[in-house]
Amino acid sequence: GAVVSQHPSRVICKSGTSVKIECRSLDFQATTMFWYRQFPKQSLMLMATSNEGSKATYEQGVEKDKFLINHASLTLSTLTVTSAHPEDSSFYICSARGPGNNEKLFFGSGTQLSVL
Amino acid sequence: KQEVTQIPAALSVPEGENLVLNCSFTDSAIYNLQWFRQDPGKGLTSLLLIQSSQREQTSGRLNASLDKSSGRSTLYIAASQPGDSATYLCAVRRGRDDKIIFGKGTRLHILP
Numbered sequence: 001g002a003v004v005s006q007h008p009s010r011v012i013c014k015s016g017t018s019v020k021i022e023c024r025s026l027d028f029q030a031t032t033m034f035w036y037r038q039f040p041k042q043s044l045m046l047m048a049t050s051n052e053g054s055k056a057t058y059e060q061g062v063e064k065d066k067f068l069i070n071h072a073s074l075t076l077s078t079l080t081v082t083s084a085h086p087e088d089s090s091f092y093i094c095s096a097r098g099p100g101n102n103e104k105l106f107f108g109s110g111t112q113l114s115v116l
Numbered sequence: 117k118q119e120v121t122q123i124p125a126a127l128s129v130p131e132g133e134n135l136v137l138n139c140s141f142t143d144s145a146i147y148n149l150q151w152f153r154q155d156p157g158k159g160l161t162s163l164l165l166i167q168s169s170q171r172e173q174t175s176g177r178l179n180a181s182l183d184k185s186s187g188r189s190t191l192y193i194a195a196s197q198p199g200d201s202a203t204y205l206c207a208v209r210r211g212r213d214d215k216i217i218f219g220k221g222t223r224l225h226i227l228p
Contacts, residue, residue: 046215046216059215105162105207105216107159107162
């Protein structure tokens with residue numbers, strides 16, 4: 001099956017620093033990737049849709065200048081949390097739709113961000 | 117606005133029992149519904165995907181059903197095992213290029 005690799009798996013950083021999270025489709029090309037955030041015991045909330053070669057589409061309430069998304073190639077999307085604050089601490093997960101006509105979504109293993 | 121609800125929020129059952137997890141959605145105009153498994157601190161693993169024209173899908177000990185008109189789906193797990201312990205999420209998509217909406221999940225614990 002399609003594999004999506006996400007790293008780092010865990011980041012601890014000081015308030016005010018920026019953190020970059022990478023999401024790669026290892027054995028297929030993903031023109032569209034999705035970034036989610038998940039708080040403890042809560043559902044996944046879509047933050048933005050990342051489109052290769054164009055600007056990301058952000059969900060209502062998500063600050064695009066805060067969460068920078070770059071999808072420069074068909075196999076890599078990055079999410080940068082700029083000037084992170086403790087309230088940004090969360091579990092971030094990326095996903096990509098399967099190759100060809102595969103309707104399934106394949107997810108990365110997630111990144112636990114803790115901002116001190 | 118589509119809302120996805122999963123009941124119960126948590127469930128503990130002895131090993132070997134068959135069990136049913138429930139998912140309901142408010143807007144029956146869906147493109148597909150997908151069940152996922154999430155282990156603590158990990159990403160999601162796709163279990164079963166049901167297209168809107170289908171009524172059920174099976175994979176091993178798992179069977180998922182879909183009743184679009186009533187806005188319900190169930191995930192049936194046969195002969196549960198401790199390794200089945202995880203959070204199970206259902207998610208619906210309105211159109212092929214639409215975002216998917218997740219439920220909050222059911223935290224399942226299989227007692228050895």
